[in-house]
Amino acid sequence: MLLHPKASIAVIFCARRTDEDEAGYQAAATAMGELAASQPGYLGQDHARSADGLGITVSYWQDDASAKAWRDHPDHARIRDEGRDHWYSEYSLHVARVERAYDWRK
Amino acid sequence: MLLHPKASIAVIFCARRTDEDEAGYQAAATAMGELAASQPGYLGQDHARSADGLGITVSYWQDDASAKAWRDHPDHARIRDEGRDHWYSEYSLHVARVERAYDWRK
Numbered sequence: 001m002l003l004h005p006k007a008s009i010a011v012i013f014c015a016r017r018t019d020e021d022e023a024g025y026q027a028a029a030t031a032m033g034e035l036a037a038s039q040p041g042y043l044g045q046d047h048a049r050s051a052d053g054l055g056i057t058v059s060y061w062q063d064d065a066s067a068k069a070w071r072d073h074p075d076h077a078r079i080r081d082e083g084r085d086h087w088y089s090e091y092s093l094h095v096a097r098v099e100r101a102y103d104w105r106k
Numbered sequence: 107m108l109l110h111p112k113a114s115i116a117v118i119f120c121a122r123r124t125d126e127d128e129a130g131y132q133a134a135a136t137a138m139g140e141l142a143a144s145q146p147g148y149l150g151q152d153h154a155r156s157a158d159g160l161g162i163t164v165s166y167w168q169d170d171a172s173a174k175a176w177r178d179h180p181d182h183a184r185i186r187d188e189g190r191d192h193w194y195s196e197y198s199l200h201v202a203r204v205e206r207a208y209d210w211r212k
Contacts, residue, residue, distance in 0.1 A: 001120050001160075001198050010118060010202045012164055014107050014152045018212075046120045046198075048154040048162040054107075056154040056162040058118055064205070084210065092107050092152075092209040096116045096202030099170070103198040104190065106124075 002044040002060075003103045009061040010098055011070075015083075015091035017053040025087045028079050035075060041066020060098075067095060108150040108166075109209045115167040116204055117176075121189075121197035123159040131193045134185050141181060147172020166204075173201060 004010070017025065036042055041062035049055035061067040070076060083091075110116070123131065142148055147168035155161035167173040176182060189197075 001122065001196060003198055004200060009205075010116070010200055012116060012118065014154075014164070016107065046160070046162055048120075048156045048160050050154045051157070054152070054154050056152055056164065058120070058162065058164075058200075060200075084212070088210075088212070090107060090209070090211040092109055092207065094110060094116055094164075094166075094204050094207045096204045098200050098202045099115075101198065101200045103196070104194075105196040106190070106194070 001046055001103070003101050004043050004060040004098055006098055006100065007063075008043055008098045009064050009067045010096045011059045011061065011067055012094040012096065013057045013059075013091065014093075015055050015088045017049075017055065017087055018089050019053075020086050028082065028087075032076065032079055035073070036070060039066065039070050039073070041069070064095075107152055107209070109207050110149050110166040110204055112204055112206065113169075114149055114204045115170050115173045116202045117165045117167065117173055118200040118202065119163045119165075119197065120199075121161050122195045123155075123161065123193055124195050125159075126192050134188065134193075138182065138185055141179070142176060145172065145176050145179065147175070170201075170203075
């Protein structure tokens, strides 16, 4: 959980999982998380998933060009197709530009 | 899980729960979700929380004025103080303007 600067790009991915292939999904999620983290312009990501299968992943990027380059990465595109075939029943994706941010720690 | 228009505002709240007062937290989360949904400019929200206590709530607002009005709502401010006192060990909040969005359904 990091604080990201004004004008960085937040990619908000909200997805409902099928019951299918949890092991394959977990392996792909881990691999994609690591691959994303090695891309230029990557700032960080947060992920939560409820027991009912609804997951939210927010990845943050230095600028729109780096967010789009990750969208177009061939390994990412391939996994996205697998996601539609097997892992997800629905998803939404919002790309948004950070206007202000705060954090707090006890 | 709804698709929200370009220029709407996404408020991305990422929080780590303490182990304290799950019942109080749940009651407050439900009440705040309902109160948010009754505010002018509210478009919807998505929420996921992992077993390890990390939760992400993204609420969407028609414009920045409605997002700020919700931030400043007295009941919301009071619950935010309770959250810092009891329910959260840390959180981040990013306010971002939607630039593009997609969704997909099987």
